[in-house]
Amino acid sequence: xxxHSHLRQLAILSTLLCTPAISFAQNVQATANNIEYPKGLTxxxxxxxxxxxxxxxxxxxxxxxxxxxxxxANTGKQEWPKGTILAKLVWKNDTLxxxxxxxxxxxxxxxxxxxxxxxxxxxxxxxGFARWTGLDLKPHSQDSxxxxxxxxxxxxxxxxxxxxxxxxxxx
Amino acid sequence: xxxHSHLRQLAILSTLLCTPAISFAQNVQATANNIEYPKGLTxxxxxxxxxxxxxxxxxxxxxxxxxxxxxxANTGKQEWPKGTILAKLVWKNDTLxxxxxxxxxxxxxxxxxxxxxxxxxxxxxxxGFARWTGLDLKPHSQDSxxxxxxxxxxxxxxxxxxxxxxxxxxx
Numbered sequence: 461x462x463x464h465s466h467l468r469q470l471a472i473l474s475t476l477l478c479t480p481a482i483s484f485a486q487n488v489q490a491t492a493n494n495i496e497y498p499k500g501l502t503x504x505x506x507x508x509x510x511x512x513x514x515x516x517x518x519x520x521x522x523x524x525x526x527x528x529x530x531x532x533a534n535t536g537k538q539e540w541p542k543g544t545i546l547a548k549l550v551w552k553n554d555t556l557x558x559x560x561x562x563x564x565x566x567x568x569x570x571x572x573x574x575x576x577x578x579x580x581x582x583x584x585x586x587x588g589f590a591r592w593t594g595l596d597l598k599p600h601s602q603d604s605x606x607x608x609x610x611x612x613x614x615x616x617x618x619x620x621x622x623x624x625x626x627x628x629x630x631x
Numbered sequence: 632x633x634x635h636s637h638l639r640q641l642a643i644l645s646t647l648l649c650t651p652a653i654s655f656a657q658n659v660q661a662t663a664n665n666i667e668y669p670k671g672l673t674x675x676x677x678x679x680x681x682x683x684x685x686x687x688x689x690x691x692x693x694x695x696x697x698x699x700x701x702x703x704a705n706t707g708k709q710e711w712p713k714g715t716i717l718a719k720l721v722w723k724n725d726t727l728x729x730x731x732x733x734x735x736x737x738x739x740x741x742x743x744x745x746x747x748x749x750x751x752x753x754x755x756x757x758x759g760f761a762r763w764t765g766l767d768l769k770p771h772s773q774d775s776x777x778x779x780x781x782x783x784x785x786x787x788x789x790x791x792x793x794x795x796x797x798x799x800x801x802x
Contacts, residue, residue, distance in 0.1 A: 502801045505673070506720075509680045509691050514732035520680050520691060549677075551799060558788045558795055561685035565799035595802045617729040624729055628722060628736035630673045631766045 488597045492604040495575060495590035497597060498524065501547050507531045508628040511553070517569055519550040521625045531627040540621055544576035568595050574623065584611040585622040659768045663775045666746060666761035668768060669695065672718050678702045679799040682724070688740055690721040692796045697747075702798035711792055715747035739766050745794065755782040756793040 488497035504522035511518040523531055524545040530538070540546075554566030570593045578586035589610035591600035600606065614622040659668035675693035682689040694702055695716040701709070711717075725737030741764045749757035760781035762771035771777065785793040 503676050505675075506677055506691050506693065508736055509689055509722075510727065511682050511689065511734045512730075512732050513734070518680055518682065520677050522677065549799075549801070551680075556681065556795060556797070558791065559683075561683050562795070563682045563684070564797065565679055568800040568802060571802055592802070595800060597802050620729065624727060624733070626727070626735065628720075629739040629766060630720070631739060631742055631763070631768050 488592060489599050491590040491592070491599045491606070492602050493588065493590065493607050494604075495573070495588050497571070497590075497592055498545055498547070498573065501571065501573075502549070504528070504547060506628075507546070508625050510625070511563065516553045517550050518553055518563065518565060519548045522547045522549065532630065538620065538623075538627070540576050540623065542576055542578065544574075546574045546623065546625060548572050570594065570600065571597060572600075581607070584608060585614065585618075587611070587614075587622055589614075659763060660770050662761040662763070662770045662777070663773050664759065664761065664778050665775075666744070666759050668742070668761075668763055669716055669718070669744065672742065672744075673720070675699070675718060677799075678717070679796050681796070682734065687724045688721050689724055689734065689736060690719045693718045693720065703801065709791065709794075709798070711747050711794065713747055713749065715745075717745045717794065717796060719743050741765065741771065742768060743771075752778070755779060756785065756789075758782070758785075758793055760785075 490496045501522065504524060505528045507521045507523045507527065509518065509520050526541055527544045527546055530540055530544060549571055550569040551565030552567045552569055553563045556562040556564045570591050572589070572591040575588040575590070576586060577588060581588045584607050589607040592598060593600045611622070614624070617624045620626070661667045672693065675695060676699045678692045678694045678698065680689065680691050697712055698715045698717055701711055701715060720742055721740040722736030723738045723740055724734045727733040727735045741762050743760070743762040746759040746761070747757060748759060752759045755778050760778040763769060764771045782793070785795070788795045791797070
């Protein structure tokens, strides 16, 4: 009984210490290719940023703990182990009212992830691709083969395991 | 004694659960205006991004837990309570080799923070300003009044508590 009591204390403490006081997007539907939206994604650590002039958007690239460990390993060659999830939060570009030379996030466009599993996703470069649109995170496509369209575009990054993102240099 | 044993267990558990397996920048010198570099800053959660065409840089804006709670509160009016730290990691703009229309982080320029304490920093809008340059995080200035130069520029954001950043919309 005492052991149970300890375990209960420990469980409560870990919840108190580690759960940010933030509500997550709940009840987000899995994509048609059966990829679940990762809960707590907006609390993940940063890997980089990018701005695209071809579609007028900017994004932050985040990673789950496996991705962050890999991104910050500084081994010379970037590896992405099984279970890596790379996530992009994408916004339309807007101009900052108080500093006109600054382009900042406007409307939220979508969240998208790449999930590493070389066996499960062997036909799409070892990555499962998924996208949810808008602040209410609606699955982007009803097509269970939508990942193949993503993969087609990601061919341009074939030499970096189909990942466009190069982790930003961090102090 | 039993209580001490419990506390020790709890302390160990909280360390195990909450410490990311990442080394932080160590032995970073405080700025001339006596602001310490926050350990673990690169593990903080994201508030936004921005790109500046006037100095060819892009940045991610991160916050400590007080800042994140405030940024994500959706109260309508943005408040920054005492103890808020807003941080910017800033890079020179570079072009992504695999997608030429994407501008991505190049060389690391500096890390800078704004630390909220309306009494301590009453003469600079209630914020302590600090900046560390380069990946080795050298204090940017030897001038103990350097925060005043920051504050001068931040006058443009007077209506938003001298904060340029508007938290990005998150799902």
